[in-house]
Amino acid sequence: MTVAGKDVTAATVGSPVTVTTKLGTLVITGYNAAKGEVSYRYTENGKAKDHSAGDDSVKDSFVVVVRDKAGNTAMDSLDIQITDTAPVAVNDANSIAESGTDVSGNVLDNDTLGADSPVSVVAGNTVGQYGSLTLDANGKYTYTLNTGNAAVKALNSGESLQETFTYTVTDADGDKSAATLTININGQDSDKAIIGNNDSNNIRGGTGNDVLIGDTGGYEIIIKPGHDYNVAVILDTSNSMAQYRTDKGESYIEIARKSLLKLAKDFANHDGKLNVTFFAFGTTATQKVTISQLTEANVDKLVNAIYGVKASGLTNYDDVFRDATSWFKGVSGNGYKNVTYFLTDGEPTTHGNTGFGNVYKGYVNQGSVTEALKSFKGLSAVSDVHAVGFSKGIQKNMLNFFDNTVAQGNKVTEQDLSLHKHSGRVIYQGAAGESQVVSTPEELDAALESGTTERVVNKISGDTLRGGDGDDVIFGDSLNTDYLSWTNGITGIQYTEGTHDGMGARALTEYIKWTENGGGDATEQQIGDYVRKNWTELLDDRIDGGNDTLIGGSGNDILFGGAGNDTLTGGVGADKFVFLANGNSGRDVITDFQAGKDKVVFADLVSPQQLENAVWDDANHVLSFTGVAKDGQTYQNSITFQGLSAGETLESVLQNHIETLG
Secondary structure (H helix, E strand, O other): OEEOOEEOOOOOOOOOEEEEOOOEEEEEEEEEOOOOEEEEEEEEOOEOOOOOOOOOOOEEEEEEEEEOOOOOEEEEEEEEEOOOOOOEOOOEEEEEEOOOOEEEEEOOOOOEOOOOEOOEEEEOOOEOOOEEEEEOOOOEEEEEEOOOOHHHHOOOOOOEEEEEEEEEEEOOOOOEEEEEEEEEEEOOOOOOEEEOOOOOOEEEOOOOOOEEEOOOOOEEOOOOOOOOEEEEEEEEOOOHHHHOEOOOOOEHHHHHHHHHHHHHHHHHOOOOOEEEEEEEEOOOEEEEEEEOOOOOOOHHHHHHHHHOOOOOOOOOHHHHHHHHHHHHHHOHHHOOEEEEEEEEOOOOOOOOOOOOOOOEOOEOOHHHHHHHHHHHHHHHHHOEEEEEEEOOOOOHHHHHHHOOOOOOOOOOEEEEEEEEEOOEEEEEEEEEOOOEEEOOHHHHHHHHHOOOOOOEEOOOOOOEEEOOOOOOEEEOOOOOOOOOOEEOOOOOOEEOOOOOOOOOHHHHHHHHHHHOOOOOOOOHHHHHHHHHHHOOOOOOOOOOOOOOEEEOOOOOOEEEOOOOOOEEEOOOOOOEEEEOOOOOOOEEEEOOOOOOOOEEEEOOOOOHHHHOOOEEEOOOOEEEEEEEOOOOOEEEEEEEEOOOOOOOOHHHHHHHOEEEOO
16 A cells, blocks of 8 residues: 555554655554554645635645555545634733833734634724833734823722723734734822831831831930939920911911920930929910929929910010029029020010019010010020020011020020001111021921930831732831931021931921921831832941841832841742841741742942852752841841742852842
8 A cells, every 4th residue: 555655555653654745644553454444644735725715615635545465456545624613812901000100012912813823913093091001923912101291190909990902813814813902000009108106006107109107207206315404394385376377377376385395205214314394475475384303203293284284365585485484593592503595486575473464455565575575585595595486476586586505506696676657667786696487387396306415326126017909118117318408498507418307207207308398297108119110229228127027918118127036028029138238137027939030129338249248048948157246246137938948059049149239
């Protein structure tokens, strides 16, 4: 028996007979003479065929000749029909978050292409309502979202928009199949910037690219630790303190109350001895409370007095200065240093202790200023006086006459104070100090702190911070903002690099306020943008910190635990776990390290080889190393890589899993 002229009687699976044509290949794998059976397989060559005469018009034929023992022959053919196979395009879908820029894929991945290759892809519409599509002949596409589109920007979390494009697949002999590509645009929360306080916090991000900071940081204690003080706190409670308001709608009496409560807490933590008195003054002065040897046990008396103040009456400097002077003289025998904090929103409008001064409809007048200056002279002789004014009610050049402190080594100077009285002009002359005028709660806090001779960094606690679906930046502890510089546009005080060390997150908000916003408050978006762009500069190398838990969630996250024994979980995505080799202190655990995706980043090293003296424990996946902190002390630190396979060495860990930024 022959097929296409080839003898197939000896064909077997192990020794087949092969016949190749321009259409395909026939492989004969067996012949059974008794049954008259031939076993074969046929493979079409994959090239396009001309089916213009019909889907069944293409055949590959092989002549078959059979000869019997008598020599008789019979001939027929083995016909392989090659049917036309058209491509089948299947609808595709992909999604993108509203904050994303583009998304890519290949529309052919789920299509059936058939035998007639090659195929080509042609897009229909490519400019959509919310973005645009690029699609090449091989099916690869990129959808670019117009993030500035109003409808896209208006999306909230849980909402979505759809964009649909058509495309056509054509095979080599012209068969076509059309399908659609649908892009789902998913709304998400706006990018958040959340900064916790210094207590233990549970902070959760959203679906945006969030910035989560565990602790505010900053400093407290406005009087020198270990020293003893007599302190008078004087608060203006005249009617205008309730009328004037900040840009956020808080009255001056409200923000003064908040700042003084913080001041009371600082007093209670002082490790020296404190005698404190609290005066409120309007038309006349009232000594609200006096506490000898203030401690945490009796600070509530001061707190309750601060809570209880209400605004009413005129503004009588004279009366309260005389009362404060008398109090200081009464405690002068103890040898303590005397300090006064004087908060007001207006210039003096009455004097004496009866409220019947020479008042011109409640406005500043000659008699009241004269008496106030006389009384202040007595107070200034026995106490340092730090004057703080509220911006809408008093001018700095007036308030300076009721402050005997100086800034940055300047001397108290003799200045003239002019006061218009009808058609004449009254001139006063006296020593002028360095008062401060504020307009926000933050500025008031800063003004009270500027009276300090020493600052103590706040203690911070352990926090739990959970990112969401975006690419988040998460700090377990506080920010290092010591390098920032700005000038307060109201007080004129310059904050240069190194002069406000330890100020923490508040320095960042002040920096944005005065360098970018011209005095307007920093927005959440601005804070988040700054941290995302400058996170390497903001890494704090303080050696004390909380035991924090950081969870990245979805997205490519940046996690910096800081000091303390922190637990870090990157979640889905290619995450960076950031450390300082020569700062902080702790034994940290990465719970889900993914080799090939995640990286441990040492921001203060220039090469992983600087860790060549580290120790790798492969059994427990622990990298141990010695850090030298800014105080010169050495600390034993470690990082546990949970999720890493066994068989790693120190060399492989440094080469494959460590990055540096220094």
